[in-house]
Every structure is written in structure tokens, then in C-alpha cells.
Amino acid sequence: MSKEMNPFYDPSLKKRHLKDKLFKYFTISSLSISLIFLAIFLGDMIIKGSSAIQQTYIQVEVSYNEKSKKSYRKAVERKYINLLSRAALREIPMKMKNNPSLMGTKKLVWMLADDQVDMYMKEYYYKIKSRDLKTLKALIGDSRVEKKFNTIFFTHGDSKTPEYSGILSAMVGTILTLIVAMAVAFPIGVATAVYLEEFSSHGKWSQFLEVNINNLAAIPSILFGLLGLAIFINLFGFPRSSALVGGLTLALMTLPIIVVSSRAALRSVPASIRQAGYGLGLTKVQVVKDHVLPLAFPGIMTGSIIGLAQAMGETAPLIIVGMIAFIPDSPSSIMDAATVMPAQIFTWAGMPERAYIERTAAGILVLLTVLISLNALAVILRKKFEVKW
Amino acid sequence: MQTFETKNRNRHIQEDMIKYALILAATISILTTFGILFSILFEAIEFFKLKSFVYFFTGTEWSPGTVDSKFGALPIFAGTFIITLIAMSVALPIGLGSAIFMSEYATKTQRTILKPLLEVLAGIPTVVYGFFAAITVAPFIVNVCNSIGLEASFNSALASGVVMGIMIIPVISSLSDDVITAVPDSLRKGSLALGMTKSETIKDVVIPSAMPGIISAALLGISKALGETMIVVMAAGLRPNLSWNILEDMTTVTVRIVDSLVGDQAFNSPATLSAFALGLALFVVTLTLNIVSVRMIQKFKEKYKMSSL
Known part of the structure; x- marks a missing residue:
């Protein structure tokens, strides 16, 4: 029996089936949009947050003496001061107080780097003076700059210096x-x-x-x-x-x-x-x-x-x-x-x-x-x- | 003769005490509601003693910091309205579409996977959405607008509205999904038997039957959008701005509440008290929306004689 002979044949059927399909696609796409958003959102957070797993440290010589006990700025060589985290440097006199046997010694220590150095190492936008940048590049050449697991983030509270802040x-x-x-x-x-x-x-x-x-x-x-x-x-x-x-x-x-x-x-x-x-x-x-x-x-x-x-x-x-x-x-x-x-x-x-x-x-x-x-x-x-x- | 008498003769007193303790606990929730109402109401009355009630609802200038401070909240209400409108125009079609797919098209296995995934969206804290809106979505909108020759603010109403819409999708989809699933199958079968296509059945039979529930979901979504705070605090502006341009910065009721209470002002200054006046407006509107929404759902339940929804 041909279509034309069928008394139940609806000439608009093709159009109706098309509409049917389109409607189904609409519902699928709206669900997909929500899920795609979820994926973009999670991906974005992971990309932005994953670099915080590591934190940059610089190996410098710290001298523990009377001078550095008075002013933490004297504890390391002057040219490194701007590269190091101020908050970490401030802890040096404290450390000497708690451990008097350190007095008068010099030690190679991995010190926490400044947040701008950290940004430089993670290839984000950074602001470092050209003189400091030169020092930093020399240090990197000597492989005295390293990214280590960021324990500070989990063991410290909030801080005004970003590299020293944690949750x-x-x-x-x-x-x-x-x-x-x-x-x-x-x-x-x-x-x-x-x-x-x-x-x-x-x-x-x-x-x-x-x-x-x-x-x-x-x-x-x-x-x-x-x-x-x-x-x-x-x-x-x-x-x-x-x-x-x-x-x-x-x-x-x-x-x-x-x-x-x-x-x-x-x-x-x-x-x-x-x-x-x-x-x-x-x-x-x-x-x-x-x-x-x-x-x-x-x-x-x-x-x-x-x-x-x-x-x-x-x-x-x-x-x-x-x-x-x-x-x-x-x-x-x-x-x-x-x-x-x-x-x-x-x-x-x-x-x-x-x-x-x-x-x-x-x-x-x-x-x-x-x-x-x-x-x-x-x-x-x-x-x-x-x-x- | 053996008697079944209890050794503990004080039992009925203990039972009564427990019952009264339970009633006391139940009263806490009522105390909370009235606590919110009165704490906001009293401070708002203090505010309206200092500043004009009429100007608050009709004035267009909001300048709390100046000596001759003015409190015309119309631009704030307008900003709230526009951001809510953007949020709903994202959330309603997507939420309803997702609900229809899950209740009408998805297989059982698809449903068990997809439903929890959508619910993850509802579980994300709003402060996280706010960060996403401010750091990712807003710069993206600014870039797109620049490339087509439009100027957009980094605090555009569009950025916070869209992200808020995404946050509301699960509110709309889960409630709509419930009501659409609850529509009796006999209606669908009847329609299909008459030769309607599946989409025609959904559009002309299922959705109209579920309409009260869907409207109720939409009202709940609106109420959520009006009261949402973190997204707008982080991504929308602070400047009351009476404008239709969604690429400009706008502020909302909740942003102004947070802004006026976070500083170190004296508690009885009009600037601080204005937060409670705005809070009162928010309370009245969201409560009304919720009551209407509950009525709608009740209507739906009565229509299909359902007890659990």
C-alpha cells in the first residue's frame, strides 16, 4: 500500500519527526552544557592550583652570628636578600634563640624563595629587578634553586607574604x-x-x-x-x-x-x-x-x-x-x-x-x-x- | 497472682519530660525564624527613623559615605533584578532541558551516572563559583567583547549572572525532574497511542501537567539568585548603577549588605543600619516567593493525589 492510499498518512509527518529529533538534541545539549561547564570549572581549578603543590627554595649560606641575631638582613649575603622570603628570613633570629649551639657557625641552607622568584620559576608573570634576576639566573645555573613539595601550605596559617601562607x-x-x-x-x-x-x-x-x-x-x-x-x-x-x-x-x-x-x-x-x-x-x-x-x-x-x-x-x-x-x-x-x-x-x-x-x-x-x-x-x-x- | 506492674513508678513523669524536651527543641526553629525577622525588623525601623522610607524605595542616589548621605536603593534593586534575570535565562532552559532528558530520554544506567554529576554542581561552595567568575569568566568576557569592539567591565553583570545561572541549574533540574517523573505514565501512553510523537507528548501533555511544579522550581531558583552573595561580592561591582547594559558593573542587595557590615563603622550609623533595611526587603521577597512556590507544589500534589514529593 502506498503512502497516498493510507488513510492515516500525515503529510506533515516528516516535519514532525524532524522537530522530534531537534527537541531531543536540545535536551541532550542542555545537559551536556552543564557537564561541560563542570569539566571546564574543575580543569581550570586544577590547572591554576596544581602549581601550588611545589614551592621554590634557594640554597644559600646562612651565617649565624650576633649581627644576624639583631637583624635578619645580615644573615645572608646582601645580593640574595631580595630573592628570599622575608617571612622565612625573619625566623632566623628565633631559630638561633631556640638553638644556641648554632651561634658562630655558617651553614648551607635551603631557604624559602620570595613569591616573585617562585612565580618566575613557575613561568607566570613576575616582577624582579634586573640585577636580582641576574643573581637568580646564576643561582639556577649552579642548580642552587629547586622546587620542592609545598609543606608550608599545610603547616602554616595565613600570612601577608604569599609564599609563607597556608591553610x-x-x-x-x-x-x-x-x-x-x-x-x-x-x-x-x-x-x-x-x-x-x-x-x-x-x-x-x-x-x-x-x-x-x-x-x-x-x-x-x-x-x-x-x-x-x-x-x-x-x-x-x-x-x-x-x-x-x-x-x-x-x-x-x-x-x-x-x-x-x-x-x-x-x-x-x-x-x-x-x-x-x-x-x-x-x-x-x-x-x-x-x-x-x-x-x-x-x-x-x-x-x-x-x-x-x-x-x-x-x-x-x-x-x-x-x-x-x-x-x-x-x-x-x-x-x-x-x-x-x-x-x-x-x-x-x-x-x-x-x-x-x-x-x-x-x-x-x-x-x-x-x-x-x-x-x-x-x-x-x-x-x-x-x-x- | 502475678501483676505486670512496672518497677519504675515515675515512668509517666519521665515520658512527659522527654516529650516536653522534644517540644522545646522543635520551638528553636520557630525562634530562629522570628529571631531573623525581628532582629532585621528592629534595626530596619531604626534606619527608617533616620532616613526616608519612600526615598529608600524610589530614590536613585546611594551615597552612604558622604556627610549628607542619601539612601535611594532603586539602582541596587535594579542591579539585583538584572543579574537575577541573566541567571534565570541561563538556568531555566538548561535546567529544564536537563530534567526532561533525565526523566524522559535517559536510560536507567545513564540516569544513575548523570544525576549525581549534576548534583556535584549543587555541592560546589558559592565562594568557589565567585572565584571562578572573577578570575576566569569575567576576563574571558572582557576579551571577547574587546575583540568584537564592545567595552565590558571586569565587574560586568553578565559574568556574575552567567555563573550564578550555572549554580542554579541543579536547583531547577532536580525539582523539575521529580515532578516530571511524577506525572502518571497513563498520560504519556494515551498521547503516544493517539499518534503524537515523543516530543509532542512531552511538550503538550507532560510539561503542562507538570507546570505547577516547574513554576515552583523556577520561583525557588529566583529566590536563590536574589539571596546569592559570594558570587556577586567577588565578581559584580560595588557601584549602584541604574542601567540596562549588562556589560557594565552593577551591584546587588547582598553586595551592599556585606559591604556596609564588613568595615569598622559604628553600629548605629545609617550606613550600617541600611544593611538591615536591605535585608528586610530581601527577607520579604524571598519568603513570599517560597510560600508561593510551596503552594504550587501542593496544587500539583493534590492534582495527582501524591503524598511524597
């Missing part, structure tokens, strides 16, 4: 802040979820609670910063920039995530478990505490880890409560001024020196690695403990 103090600050946040948000969040799922009468009050928690999740994070500033700092008088204030602010932000995921976990525990408990004469609290909560626990943990990861990447509210202070030393308590990793990234991104760019990107890579591992942990936990009822 240690920001990491410690992040850990302290998150401990405060989770110590507050986890019990309150789980308790709220238990109340809503197990105890509430599903009346007006719990409906109001539910709407309220939903809204809380949608409030822009910066407004939590305003709350932290107005209530925790101005009203309660907690110290500005401290991990305590930052942690409390983040706790309020994480609360809705924990409540929603804990409720879902509690709801997935079948009613038969509860009824069996009641059948054996247990009270409601006993049923919840000994049977429902343990069964829902993996789900609650998964949700909390996701909440933790989200709190870890949060910056805006912490800036408002002052956690972008310059913190060279790690905070030792939650009352000390502290900074967190995203805030450190923000501070470095605003620095004019070129050498901070690679440090910012490296900080981002560290942060992303931690975040992705946390999320992976959540997925693994879910897979491992998920029970199909």
Missing part, C-alpha cells in the same frame, strides 16, 4: 566551627524530627512548625549572618569572629536540613516495628528510643553529613559575623578569633599578588576534596545500611 589555621577554624554547629544542630534537629513524626498530634501547631522549617530552609544564608550579628554578638555579647558565633549561626542554617532528612528516615521505619513494641507493653518513649531511632539512624547520619558538607562551604553569613579576620595562628578555643576555609579562599581571592591565585585555587581543591569525600561517605553509608522494608 592550617583556616582548617582548624573550620573544624572548631563545625563542631559547634553540629553539637547544636544535630540534637535539636533530631529531636524536632522525632517530635514531628512520633509525638505531635498533626494539628495546627505541628503544621505551623512544618511550614516554618520549610521557610527556614529557603531564607538566604546572608540573613542568618544578620541574625548572628544582631543576636549572638550585639545581644548576647559573644566575641566577634569567634568559632562560637560562626558555629551557632551555621547550626541554625543546618537545622532544617537535618530535620527534613531525619523525618524522612523516621518515616521509612515501618509501623509494624512500633506496633510490635506496643504489643509487648513498651511505652512510646521506649519504642522510639530503643527501636525506631536505631533503625532510622543511618538515614539520620546521611542527612547530617550532607548538612555538615553544606555548612562547611558556607561563607556569606560568616563574613557578616566577622570570620574573615587575618588569622596567622590556629585558634585554640571556640572563643578565639578564627577563620574558616571558604573565608580564607575569599580573602586570598581579593589579594593583589599573583602568587595568591595559585594558593586560592589550591585551597579550593582542598575544600572540594573534603566536600566530595563527605558526600561520598554519605552515599556509601546510605548504600550500606539502607534497609528495604
Whole structure:
């Protein structure tokens, strides 16, 4: 039967099929665009951050004597001064104080190089005086310049000299802040979820609670910063920039995530478990505490880890409560001024020196690695403990 | 005769105490919401005692630093609006397209690989997006514009808008994906049986059915764009600029809030208090958007009698 004879033949069919194909290509390309962006973004960060793995060192003779104890500028030959990191040179008198036997000796030491020398070695844009550049090239010729693994980045706090700055103090600050946040948000969040799922009468009050928690999740994070500033700092008088204030602010932000995921976990525990408990004469609290909560626990943990990861990447509210202070030393308590990793990234991104760019990107890579591992942990936990009822 | 009496006679008191402790915990979330509302509201009222309420919403000059300081927030609202518009014109088509592909075309294995990948986009901290916008995207836009004879600012609204749009893609795609998947299969089968092509089925049957959910996703995306801070702080300008040219620098509500609170001003100066007035505007708008969004989703649920979404 030819097409023309077919009573169901639609002459516009070809056009419709073409449109069909085009539409499919549109959906595929929109998904591809998102994934291509992700690839470009990650690639860009890796390219920009990977050079921070190494840091340039120069081998120079350091003389430890009375003069250099007074002024670190006297410790090395004058022509090398501009090539070396000022922050590292400043440590020489300290080192002599701690180790008096060094006095009067001369030693060949690998000293940290200035950030401009480092930029030169990494073939970025650099600004070195022609006289210093000559000295540097001579040193390179003698193979007294070397790129070594950048331990400083992981063992030091922030510094005004880029080559001497690291993320240690920001990491410690992040850990302290998150401990405060989770110590507050986890019990309150789980308790709220238990109340809503197990105890509430599903009346007006719990409906109001539910709407309220939903809204809380949608409030822009910066407004939590305003709350932290107005209530925790101005009203309660907690110290500005401290991990305590930052942690409390983040706790309020994480609360809705924990409540929603804990409720879902509690709801997935079948009613038969509860009824069996009641059948054996247990009270409601006993049923919840000994049977429902343990069964829902993996789900609650998964949700909390996701909440933790989200709190870890949060910056805006912490800036408002002052956690972008310059913190060279790690905070030792939650009352000390502290900074967190995203805030450190923000501070470095605003620095004019070129050498901070690679440090910012490296900080981002560290942060992303931690975040992705946390999320992976959540997925693994879910897979491992998920029970199909 | 054996009795089944409990040894712990205080049990019911303990149970009640635990119940009240749980209620107390649940109240914290309400306290937080009202804490945010009142802490912003009171400071905003302080601000409006010093400066005109009407001029705040209609004035076009924003000069907090000068002696005769003026607080006309219209250019700030305009900047926020334009950057949000750019972000949504990136996020909506791409997010919706991705959602349609994942729910209608992708095989099960493709879905299990692609969905987490898209979610990685949602997990990237906004400060990282901000760095990317400022260091990579903005110079790229400036270079492209220079080569075609246009002039673009390094703090262009376009750079921060586009990157913000990418950040919002997963918000739109994951919620739209959920609602599109939730549309009953009988609707699709009915349409295909009538001889419609797959794309016609999607466009004329599935999408209209899922519309309330998609609108809800879009509203959530807008609310996210309005409240986004780090990307604009790092990549957009500080200068309030009333202009339609997306290649110029613009500022947003969130940028001004951060800017006025980070310095060392006295807490009761109008410059600092203006942050709370802007915060109040942001709070009211995002809360309204969220409430409408939740209503929309409820409508969708009722339509298809679903309980879990």
C-alpha cells in the first residue's frame, strides 16, 4: 500500500519527526552544557592550583652570628636578600634563640624563595629587578634553586607574604566551627524530627512548625549572618569572629536540613516495628528510643553529613559575623578569633599578588576534596545500611 | 497472682519530660525564624527613623559615605533584578532541558551516572563559583567583547549572572525532574497511542501537567539568585548603577549588605543600619516567593493525589 492510499498518512509527518529529533538534541545539549561547564570549572581549578603543590627554595649560606641575631638582613649575603622570603628570613633570629649551639657557625641552607622568584620559576608573570634576576639566573645555573613539595601550605596559617601562607589555621577554624554547629544542630534537629513524626498530634501547631522549617530552609544564608550579628554578638555579647558565633549561626542554617532528612528516615521505619513494641507493653518513649531511632539512624547520619558538607562551604553569613579576620595562628578555643576555609579562599581571592591565585585555587581543591569525600561517605553509608522494608 | 506492674513508678513523669524536651527543641526553629525577622525588623525601623522610607524605595542616589548621605536603593534593586534575570535565562532552559532528558530520554544506567554529576554542581561552595567568575569568566568576557569592539567591565553583570545561572541549574533540574517523573505514565501512553510523537507528548501533555511544579522550581531558583552573595561580592561591582547594559558593573542587595557590615563603622550609623533595611526587603521577597512556590507544589500534589514529593 502506498503512502497516498493510507488513510492515516500525515503529510506533515516528516516535519514532525524532524522537530522530534531537534527537541531531543536540545535536551541532550542542555545537559551536556552543564557537564561541560563542570569539566571546564574543575580543569581550570586544577590547572591554576596544581602549581601550588611545589614551592621554590634557594640554597644559600646562612651565617649565624650576633649581627644576624639583631637583624635578619645580615644573615645572608646582601645580593640574595631580595630573592628570599622575608617571612622565612625573619625566623632566623628565633631559630638561633631556640638553638644556641648554632651561634658562630655558617651553614648551607635551603631557604624559602620570595613569591616573585617562585612565580618566575613557575613561568607566570613576575616582577624582579634586573640585577636580582641576574643573581637568580646564576643561582639556577649552579642548580642552587629547586622546587620542592609545598609543606608550608599545610603547616602554616595565613600570612601577608604569599609564599609563607597556608591553610592550617583556616582548617582548624573550620573544624572548631563545625563542631559547634553540629553539637547544636544535630540534637535539636533530631529531636524536632522525632517530635514531628512520633509525638505531635498533626494539628495546627505541628503544621505551623512544618511550614516554618520549610521557610527556614529557603531564607538566604546572608540573613542568618544578620541574625548572628544582631543576636549572638550585639545581644548576647559573644566575641566577634569567634568559632562560637560562626558555629551557632551555621547550626541554625543546618537545622532544617537535618530535620527534613531525619523525618524522612523516621518515616521509612515501618509501623509494624512500633506496633510490635506496643504489643509487648513498651511505652512510646521506649519504642522510639530503643527501636525506631536505631533503625532510622543511618538515614539520620546521611542527612547530617550532607548538612555538615553544606555548612562547611558556607561563607556569606560568616563574613557578616566577622570570620574573615587575618588569622596567622590556629585558634585554640571556640572563643578565639578564627577563620574558616571558604573565608580564607575569599580573602586570598581579593589579594593583589599573583602568587595568591595559585594558593586560592589550591585551597579550593582542598575544600572540594573534603566536600566530595563527605558526600561520598554519605552515599556509601546510605548504600550500606539502607534497609528495604 | 502475678501483676505486670512496672518497677519504675515515675515512668509517666519521665515520658512527659522527654516529650516536653522534644517540644522545646522543635520551638528553636520557630525562634530562629522570628529571631531573623525581628532582629532585621528592629534595626530596619531604626534606619527608617533616620532616613526616608519612600526615598529608600524610589530614590536613585546611594551615597552612604558622604556627610549628607542619601539612601535611594532603586539602582541596587535594579542591579539585583538584572543579574537575577541573566541567571534565570541561563538556568531555566538548561535546567529544564536537563530534567526532561533525565526523566524522559535517559536510560536507567545513564540516569544513575548523570544525576549525581549534576548534583556535584549543587555541592560546589558559592565562594568557589565567585572565584571562578572573577578570575576566569569575567576576563574571558572582557576579551571577547574587546575583540568584537564592545567595552565590558571586569565587574560586568553578565559574568556574575552567567555563573550564578550555572549554580542554579541543579536547583531547577532536580525539582523539575521529580515532578516530571511524577506525572502518571497513563498520560504519556494515551498521547503516544493517539499518534503524537515523543516530543509532542512531552511538550503538550507532560510539561503542562507538570507546570505547577516547574513554576515552583523556577520561583525557588529566583529566590536563590536574589539571596546569592559570594558570587556577586567577588565578581559584580560595588557601584549602584541604574542601567540596562549588562556589560557594565552593577551591584546587588547582598553586595551592599556585606559591604556596609564588613568595615569598622559604628553600629548605629545609617550606613550600617541600611544593611538591615536591605535585608528586610530581601527577607520579604524571598519568603513570599517560597510560600508561593510551596503552594504550587501542593496544587500539583493534590492534582495527582501524591503524598511524597
